Amino acid sequence: MTKKELSQLYYLKKEIKQQQKMLEELEALATSCTSKITWFPHGPGIDDKIGNYVAQIADLKTLIELNLNKCLRQLNRLNQYIQSVDDPLIKQIILYRFENHVS
Numbered sequence: 001m002t003k004k005e006l007s008q009l010y011y012l013k014k015e016i017k018q019q020q021k022m023l024e025e026l027e028a029l030a031t032s033c034t035s036k037i038t039w040f041p042h043g044p045g046i047d048d049k050i051g052n053y054v055a056q057i058a059d060l061k062t063l064i065e066l067n068l069n070k071c072l073r074q075l076n077r078l079n080q081y082i083q084s085v086d087d088p089l090i091k092q093i094i095l096y097r098f099e100n101h102v103s
Contacts, residue, residue: 001077001081005077006078006081006094006097006098007098008074009071009074009075009078009097009098010098010100010101012067012071012074013071015067016064016067016068016071017097019063019064019067020064021097022060023051023057023060023064026057026060027037027053027057028052029053030050030054030057036037036081067075075099078094078099079097081094082094082095
């Protein structure tokens with residue numbers, strides 16, 4: 001494994017956290033919307049905000065799930081690589097450096 005491949009796990013975890021934060025914000029926006037009154041006349045330009053948020057939330061959840069699967073695969077690759085190292089100290093260094101991003 002290259003150093004770049006080993007570093008991807010940290011950045012992937014960071015990306016997942018950012019996406020989860022965006023998901024929380026979208027869910028908060030979706031729950032703070034008022035429901036649409038069907039019997040009330042409305043003009044052009046009015047759209048279904050809740051429906052739009054639901055679609056965005058579904059897309060984001062799918063993206064998070066894909067990234068979580070990618071993260072698990074990368075973590076498995078990292079663990080397999082670490083297990084191939086004979087020196088316990090080097091194993092610890094690699095684990096701290098590339099999984100926890102500690103210098």
